[in-house]
Amino acid sequence: MESPTPTPQAAREQPAREQPAREQAATDAGTVGARVRALREERGLSLSTLARLAGVGKATLSGLENGTRNPTLETLYAVTAQLGVPLTAALSGPAATPTVRGAAVSATLLEVFTEAGATYELYRMRVAPGVGQLSPAHQPGVTEHVTVFAGQLRAGPVDAPLTAGPGGHLRWTSDVPHGYAAIGDEEVWASLLLRYPRR
């Protein structure tokens, strides 16, 4: 349980799976196909018709829907565009928001902003009461900004933590080890903004 942080790095810190794990790439192959098929049938379109409208081969669309092919981005876009939905609609279900979880912290990525000088990632974060969670240092210059909605949060560098209640705002540079913990027995709701300066 040492995947500690709500940040994406948490995933990376898992040392490695050398195994090129391709079996689980099927995560999407079948699921995406089923979703595309559902979207098509909702509209009363036949496979042949959609293939023609989208400008792809029937074999391609058939294989895509059945999960027997591994579509390219171009193919997927041609199909979803013709269905009138954004590509993301085919990739993630109605409410399948991707979440990073740790011992105490559960964070959902809402937005990624890319600016000239920095990249921002905006998360909605929940911190469960009872246990704390530590995160190792990030790259130099990275800062974290937390706005608390509910509960009492203690967060920041391990040697100088900060606290905030509803409406409160915290900020620290996260190039040192830092942690998150809920004070009391109420779950903390907050937004977490990470700023990665361009290097």
Added chain:
Amino acid sequence: MESPTPTPQAAREQPAREQPAREQAATDAGTVGARVRALREERGLSLSTLARLAGVGKATLSGLENGTRNPTLETLYAVTAQLGVPLTAALSGPAATPTVRGAAVSATLLEVFTEAGATYELYRMRVAPGVGQLSPAHQPGVTEHVTVFAGQLRAGPVDAPLTAGPGGHLRWTSDVPHGYAAIGDEEVWASLLLRYPRR
């Protein structure tokens, strides 16, 4: 026009968006590649390292980032998974969400949180330079919380405005007339959190 504020109600009143606003289709190969590259670089990873971690060839990742290849879903998934972001983060922002526009302010509703005592609405807000924008008073007890990502923002009650730069945070009670304006000629990017107490 008289809907000056990014007030949430306006957004919610959109009854039905038949058309899932398409504008943000970041679906061409070049844009996706640039996003992946940004995500990689903000983590301080080299192309070679990421390719090895993700179990894809360097040639594949190079071509993907440069937009000279048309990646497979499997490839894209392997890379984004290793970056710790959902596939949708590389393809675009979150699915089309209602946007409220005014003279200077453009706000996109990201999330709505319903608590026992209050409702929160989280927006991504942009304030164009050159012109300001006023908003009439909200109901009593409503508070606004702004975190600035980029630019210099002046906002708050018209008779006592506050200012903040990148990383800065503003808070005021919005049951009085208040306004937003960018200082200088740089567009302001910020997150806006509105808190509506239960009545």
Added chain:
DNA sequence: CTTCGCCGTTCCGTTTACGGAACGCTGGCG
């Protein structure tokens, strides 16, 4: 019953995305 049109799947040759192995470049070090 036969014919027709359209359905979704399968076959097949072509195109191309794939990974591994080069390549040239740069920066650190003895």
Added chain:
DNA sequence: CGCCAGCGTTCCGTAAACGGAACGGCGAAG
């Protein structure tokens, strides 16, 4: 200096995704 380690790009043979053209199945019309 040369050497080396790591960077990102390019080359190349292979695997597979591609579109077009078959195929069998099924309901409606003749």
